Amino acid sequence: ITSSDSCSVADYRTLQERFGSLFRIINAYGVTEAAIDSSFYEEELAKLPQTGNVPIGKAWLNAKFYIVDAHLNPVPIGVLGELVIGGVGVARGYLNRPELTEEKFVDSPFAAGERLYRTGDLARWMEDGNVDFIGRIDNQAKIRGYRIETGEIESQLLRVEGVREAVVLVRSDANGQKALCAYYTPDTGA
Incomplete structure (x- = not known):
């Protein structure tokens, strides 16, 4: 199965x-x-x-x-x-x-x-x-059987000092294996 x-x-x-x-x-x-x-x-x-x-x-x-x-x-x-x-x-x-x-x-x-x-x-x-x-x-992703809310990860990244904007995406490699990738814009004051 x-x-x-x-x-x-x-x-x-x-x-x-x-x-x-x-x-x-x-x-x-x-x-x-x-x-x-x-x-x-x-x-x-x-x-x-x-x-x-x-x-x-x-x-x-x-x-x-x-x-x-x-x-x-x-x-x-x-x-x-x-x-x-x-x-x-x-x-x-x-x-x-x-x-x-x-x-x-x-x-x-x-x-x-x-x-x-x-x-x-x-x-x-x-x-x-x-x-x-x-x-x-929605933006929920499943990676290796785990449900992941990308929005929750983004909100945690935004709590990090020096991070102004953040986005989390699911990417697949050449073998089709999924992974999370986070991108952020630094706060100009940092």
């Missing part, structure tokens, strides 16, 4: 070609707030797109996927929206973080009594019922 927000088609093809006759290879997606892995993609190589990333698939049995606009209205097939997750695996919230809990965990307009987790992930429905992960709605 490969589990993250994205898996390149090239990497998935390599896994399938080398090990597909020996093992089932599944591309999964999930977030900690909704029972880690919430979806799976397991299709024949012929059904894969030629480039880009492998779809994150369909929701597991105990999870429900919705792709919505900013007002939690469902969007049609092919239209970008926020992926929200429902089902029994959705957490109750964040410990000692009531404001963040209120923002991310919302009542479902689709099923009475159900709570949804707003992932902040941009996605779209595909014609075949699979979900295509596109990226983030």
